[in-house]
Amino acid sequence: MRRTVGQMLGRTGIRIPLILWTIAVLYPIIWMFIGSFKSNAEIYRNPWGLPETFNWQNFADAWTNYNIDTSVFNSLIVTVIGAILTLAMAIPTAYAIERINFRGSRFLFTLYISAMMIPMVLGWIPLFFLLMELNLLDNIYGLAIVYAVSQLPFTIFVLTSFMSTIPKSLEESAAMDGMSPYMVLWKIITPLSMSGIITVTIMNTIQFWNEYFMALIFLQSSENYTLALAIDFISSEAQYTNAWGTLFASLVIAIVPVIILYAIFQRRIAKGMTEGAIKG
Amino acid sequence: MLREYTGADENDSIRWTKVSEMMDGKPSFLRKSDWMVQSSKQKYIFLAFCLVPTFIMFCIFTLYPLFSGLYYSFFDWSGASANREFVGFDNYVRLFNDAIIPRTIIHDYFLVATKIIGIMIMALFFAVALTQLKIKEAPFYRIVFFFPNIMSVVVIGILWTFIYNPSMGLVNSGLEFLGLESLARPWLGSETWALPSLVLPSIWAGIGLFLLMLMGGISNISKSYYEAAEIDGATEWQQFWKVTLPLIWPQIKISVLYIIITTLNGSFILVQVMTGGGPNNATHVMGSYLYQQAFEQYNFGYGATIGVMILVLSLITVLFFQFLMRREKVEY
Structure with missing residues (x-):
């Protein structure tokens, strides 16, 4: 019963x-x-x-009166440069850690991975002054570098586990044929780990596109605002201007690229995020 | 820290055997089996090419800031390098005497506790529903529930600020519609209700990821356990407690730890967007208070001290929960 x-x-x-x-x-x-x-x-x-x-008036308003066009452009630059830079740094390191025997490789791996668990808030204060010293404060390229390094641990982590599935025989035969290790990395490993590279890049792209707090700290002038900052600005202004429609329009502009990526890569994103969480 | 479970993954265990092989015995670059037949000098150059630039960037932009954050916490510093003054443990003394600090800590742990309870109960319920009870449209729910996980915190925060808006918001309109006007209130403007109001957006945005993690665990459980339980006359409810729950304990543990880490390290972002710590510090969490002290009031030394506190507390909390949730691996 x-x-x-x-x-x-x-x-x-x-x-x-x-x-x-x-x-x-x-x-x-x-x-x-x-x-x-x-x-x-x-x-x-x-x-x-x-x-x-x-x-469509709200979109036109947001685009012209609130300089969303500049912010979209800034966000695009930060996202693209950040994603490329992350790959440029992570692929060689992931390969070396995964495939080359050297002393301290385990230590290095652990060091990168444990950075995923450390609250970076503490580091943001010194980073602020470091960027100031390097003339990279209030600079979208500086922000892109900070973003790229912040996603290094996660990216290295995913890429090493992807590379471990590539059969070693391919590299071995390529080396036999006299291919240099640089070419092996570039011509064999990189194409064969493409699936992993695409997954992490989508994750990093979404992460950079959405990021708010580091941008809030490291960017100051409104012409350098990324989309997240511009929206936050419109939102705080809206209390006085009541430009709610414009605010919604800018939220839509921010979310549409993410929806498109999710529609195309739904499985990859879900898998990448759960694995990152489980193993991290 | 969470690596103890990766043994379950085939690729990883291969990798770890490889690493452990490498760790004992003679320096491995002398081994003939190494595929790179080349001089060790060339090999070192290649290794350096692969590792050094990345590591330098990592040191500059991650390790150095963390350690110098620790160092800054011993200084009184308003930002200009001229007036940086070593004050020893003064900032820490101030930390212990600052009446707002205990409140920020309580707020953070309030969010941790409510998020763990809310997310885990709902995610477990949905995960069991979507895996066990053959629902045709299960993928649709999975896709929809996950989506908020990849939305920007700014979008989530602003959206929910609107939902809580006293005059136009969905919550108050809904209460009015149901004839419960007396319950309507300015949610984010109320000292009592502002913090609890932040829980719902956090759950709303977080559930999908944990749903997927738990679903992964459940779908790995062999059907034969349920068949056996059924023969023994176990009800579905008993099956859940005796079969499902023990077997997905690893996923539950990881989820809880992940919620702790992401909340202690990231709850301030939502706070910053939705309330900025107000009203009257009623929603300040450790991270938002750090931001206020360092970047709005230019007490960088004191801000760094708060950062050290966040680091220490989150490490202690994670270790404590790992201890609390340790459990023999269940095998039937």
Whole structure:
């Protein structure tokens, strides 16, 4: 008797919490999109309903009056340079740690990995002054470097585990044919670990595109703002200007690239993040 | 620190045997089996090419800042290099006498506790539902629930600030709709309710990752255990407690540790976006207080001291929970 009640609950009743949570997740996101097409007056009048007409005025406002165009451009630069730099630093190191026998390789690996667990907040104060010394404070390229190094441990971690699956015979035969180790790394290892490289790069890209706090500390002038900072600025302004529509439009601009990446690489992102968490 | 479970992964165990082989015995570069048939000098150059530039960057931008953060905590410093003054343990004395510090610590652990309870219960429930009870549209839920995990904290924070907005917000409108106007309040503006209000966005944004981790654990459990339990007459509820839960204990443990680490190291970001630590310090956590002290009031030395405290507390907490949750590996 208990069994059947349990099963009935299980099969049909179980969907109720699932559907409720789906609504809880999707509704605010969808509402944000809808809000970006509403005028400010309409947002006040009817904050959670559908817009009367779809207008793109908010996007135009955000783009021109609030310099979102500059911020998008800055975010793009920081993201792309950060992601490339991360790979340039992580691929050779991951390869050396994974495939070349040398003393201290285990120590080096542990050192990188344990940096994943250390709260970096402490380091941000000295980093602020270090960047100042190097003339990289309030500089998007400086931020890109900081980002790249901050994602090194995670990237090295994922890449070493990917490279360990590549059969050694390929490198061995290439070396027999007289290929230099540099060429082995470039022509054999890198293409063969492409799947891992793509996974970490997507993760890093999303991370850099979304990042807020380091940008808040290390960037100061508004022409260097990344998108996250610009949005935060519009948000704090909106209390006085009431430019809610513009705020929603800029949130949409920030989230659309992430949605596109997620739509294409959903499996990779989910797998990359869970593995990073489990093994990290 | 969490590496003890990686033994379960085939690739990793191969790797670790390789490393341990390498650690004992003679220097491995002298071994003939090494695939690189070349002089050791060339090999060192290649090694240096691979390791040195990256390591230098890592030292400059990660290790050096961490250690000099420790060093800064012994100075009174407002940012200009001229007036940096060594003060010994004064900052630490100040830390212990600062009435706001205990509150920030309590707030942080309040978030840790509520997030662990909220996320683990919901993620476990959803994970069991999506794996055990053959629901056709399970992938849809999985994809939707995970999405907030990759949203920017800024977007999440602003979105939820709106949901809590006293006049236009979804929460208060919803309460009004249900005829519960008396419960409506300015959530983020209330000293009592601001901190609890931060829990929901954290759970909302965090659940998907842990859902996936637990689902991975459950789908690795062999069906035969459930069949055996069924023959013995175990109800689904008993199966959950006696089969599922013990067998996914490793995933649960990792999830809890991960929530602790990410909360202590990152809760201040949401705080900064949503409340900035206010009203009247009611939501300040350690990280946001550090930001305020260092980058808004220019007490860099004291800020660094708070940073040291965050580091020490998160290490102690992780070690404590690892001890608390240790459990013999269950095998049937």
